[in-house]
Amino acid sequence: MTDLQFFEGIFSSFTKLGLLFFLFLYIIFSFIVLKQVNLMTKTLEVGFESVIKAIALLHLIVSVAVFVYAFFVL
Amino acid sequence: MSDVFVSKKSVEKKEDGKARVSFLNTPRPLAVKKTEEHKLPNHNHNPFTPFYYYPDNVNFITREPEEKIILMLRAHPITNLRWMLTGLLMSLAPIFFLFFPFFEKLPIGYQNILVIIWYLITFAFIFEEFLMWFFHVNIVTDERIIEVDFVSIFAREITDANLDQIQDVTSQIVGGVWTFFNFGNVIVQTASEIPRITFEKVPKPDEVSKILRELRVEEEQEKIEGRVR
Numbered sequence: 598m599t600d601l602q603f604f605e606g607i608f609s610s611f612t613k614l615g616l617l618f619f620l621f622l623y624i625i626f627s628f629i630v631l632k633q634v635n636l637m638t639k640t641l642e643v644g645f646e647s648v649i650k651a652i653a654l655l656h657l658i659v660s661v662a663v664f665v666y667a668f669f670v671l
Numbered sequence: 672m673s674d675v676f677v678s679k680k681s682v683e684k685k686e687d688g689k690a691r692v693s694f695l696n697t698p699r700p701l702a703v704k705k706t707e708e709h710k711l712p713n714h715n716h717n718p719f720t721p722f723y724y725y726p727d728n729v730n731f732i733t734r735e736p737e738e739k740i741i742l743m744l745r746a747h748p749i750t751n752l753r754w755m756l757t758g759l760l761m762s763l764a765p766i767f768f769l770f771f772p773f774f775e776k777l778p779i780g781y782q783n784i785l786v787i788i789w790y791l792i793t794f795a796f797i798f799e800e801f802l803m804w805f806f807h808v809n810i811v812t813d814e815r816i817i818e819v820d821f822v823s824i825f826a827r828e829i830t831d832a833n834l835d836q837i838q839d840v841t842s843q844i845v846g847g848v849w850t851f852f853n854f855g856n857v858i859v860q861t862a863s864e865i866p867r868i869t870f871e872k873v874p875k876p877d878e879v880s881k882i883l884r885e886l887r888v889e890e891e892q893e894k895i896e897g898r899v900r
Binding site for chain 1: 729802827829
C-alpha cells in the first residue's frame with residue numbers, strides 16, 4: 598500500500614464516520630420535531646393535526662431508513 | 672345582552688339568506704346567532720386560513736369551557752414567500768452539484784447519500800418554517816385575547832390579556848406590499864403584566880381593530896350590568 602492509498606483510506610473512513618454521525622444527529626433532531634409537533638397539536642387544535650403528526654412521524658422513519666442505508670452503502 | 676349593543680343590522684338577514692354585514696366585512700361580534708355563523712363572510716373550514724371568524728374546529732389548551740372563540744388569526748400567507756422561495760432553490764440545488772469536480776470524483780454511494788442528506792435538510796427547513804407559521808396564532812375570545820407562539824423548536828409562549836385590560840388598539844400597515852395585500856400589525860396595549868401584545872402581519876388589521884373595539888364595549892356593558900363571568 599502506498600502512502601497515498603493509506604491516506605485515502607483514512608480520509609474515506611473519517612468521511613464515512615462523519616456522515617453517519619451527522620445522520621445519527623439528524624435522527625435525534627427528527628425525534629425532537631415529532632415531540633414538538635405533539636406539543637403544538639396539544640396546545641392548538643385546528644382540525645389538521647393528524648396530517649401534521651403523520652408527516653413528522655414519516656420524517657423520523659425516513660431519517661432512520663437513511664441512516665441504515667448509509668451504514669451499508671458507505 | 673342589552674338591545675343597545677345588538678346591532679339590528681347584524682341580526683337581520685339579507686334576502687339571499689346571508690347575514691348582513693357592517694361597513695367593514697364582519698358583523699358585530701356576539702351579535703351573531705349560532706345558526707348564522709356558517710353564513711358569515713370570513714367563516715370557512717380551511718385549516719390554513721389566516722382570518723377565521725367564528726371558527727368551528729379550533730381549540731386551545733387554556734380555553735375555559737364556556738369561552739367562545741370569536742376570531743383566530745395567523746400571519747398572511749404572502750409572508751411565507753421568502754422561505755418558500757428559499758425552499759424551492761434548495762430543492763433545485765442538487766442539479767448544480769454535478770458542476771463541482773470534487774462531487775463527480777466521489778463514489779456513487781457517497782454521491783447518493785450527500786444528495787439525500789441535502790434533501791433531508793431542505794425538508795427540515797421547509798417543515799419547520801411551515802410549523803412556525805401554522806402554529807403562531809392569535810385568538811380573540813369573548814373574554815380575552817391570546818397569542819400562541821412557538822419561538823423555536825424548543826420554546827412555546829402563550830400570552831393572554833382580558834378584554835377589559837385592553838387600553839389601546841393600533842393597527843399598522845407599513846409599505847406597499849402590506850397595503851396591496853391588506854395585512855399589518857395590530858398592536859394591543861394592555862394593563863396586564865405583559866403591556867403589549869402584537870398580532871403580527873395579520874390580514875385585515877382594521878377589521879381586527881374594529882372587532883376588538885366592539886368586544887371591549889360589550890365587555891364594559893357586561894360589567895355595568897353585572898354579567899361578568
